[in-house]
Amino acid sequence: KQEVTQIPAALSVPEGENLVLNCSFTDSAIYNLQWFRQDPGKGLTSLLLIQSSQREQTSGRLNASLDKSSGRSTLYIAASQPGDSATYLCALNNNDMRFGAGTRLTVKP
Amino acid sequence: DGGITQSPKYLFRKEGQNVTLSCEQNLNHDAMYWYRQDPGQGLRLIYYSQIVNDFQKGDIAEGYSVSREKKESFPLTVTSAQKNPTAFYLCASSTVGGGETQYFGPGTRLLVL
Numbered sequence: 001k002q003e004v005t006q007i008p009a010a011l012s013v014p015e016g017e018n019l020v021l022n023c024s025f026t027d028s029a030i031y032n033l034q035w036f037r038q039d040p041g042k043g044l045t046s047l048l049l050i051q052s053s054q055r056e057q058t059s060g061r062l063n064a065s066l067d068k069s070s071g072r073s074t075l076y077i078a079a080s081q082p083g084d085s086a087t088y089l090c091a092l093n094n095n096d097m098r099f100g101a102g103t104r105l106t107v108k109p
Numbered sequence: 110d111g112g113i114t115q116s117p118k119y120l121f122r123k124e125g126q127n128v129t130l131s132c133e134q135n136l137n138h139d140a141m142y143w144y145r146q147d148p149g150q151g152l153r154l155i156y157y158s159q160i161v162n163d164f165q166k167g168d169i170a171e172g173y174s175v176s177r178e179k180k181e182s183f184p185l186t187v188t189s190a191q192k193n194p195t196a197f198y199l200c201a202s203s204t205v206g207g208g209e210t211q212y213f214g215p216g217t218r219l220l221v222l
Contacts, residue, residue, distance in 0.1 A: 004151065031208020043115075043199055043213040052208075089151065093208045096167075099151035 006100035023090035113214035132200035
């Protein structure tokens with residue numbers, strides 16, 4: 001059974017910092033990996049999706065990488081802003097989706 | 110606007126009562142899903158359906174029931190057998206295939222009185 005771990009559970013940074021969120025998984029037989037953003041009391045918004053054959057995806061200030069051999073993915077956020085404050089979840093898709101518990105990010109002005 | 114809607118936003122359940130959470134999508138997706146989210150935990154799959162009139166149990170189906178009479182609708186009933194129903198419930202939908210991305214609704218928070 002796929003196990004997904006996200007470290008750290010919470011992170012607080014000053015505005016403008018670059019930061020990395022980590023996601024590790026136990027089963028590399030996946031279709032894709034997806035990073036989501038969740039604001040308090042809201043649903044999930046998809047940020048980036050990396051197919052199994054890809055190494056990374058970029059969207060604006062966000063860059064996600066995938067290393068299946070080591071069972072790791074990172075989400076890099078450049079020049080963080082207070083509006084980036086949210087919980088970030090990674091999910092592995094292999095016919096069913098397995099979610100990590102998320103990293104709660106706070107960007108202080 | 111295309112998307113997934115869930116209602117109500119908040120729901121209160123009395124002990125011994127069954128309550129039903131609504132999920133509707135107009136994305137023409139064949140597959141629909143129900144997840145439960147508890148604080149500090151990832152989403153856990155309750156039930157899913159890949160076609161009308163068919164659905165499958167997920168990891169934590171006990172105490173829950175679903176129906177899929179229409180492609181657009183996938184209501185979830187939290188029965189009195191679910192002893193710890195307080196949680197945030199998320200509905201999602203997707204096309205059917207290998208590794209299709211899921212689109213999520215805004216969620217329903219269920220609280221027990």
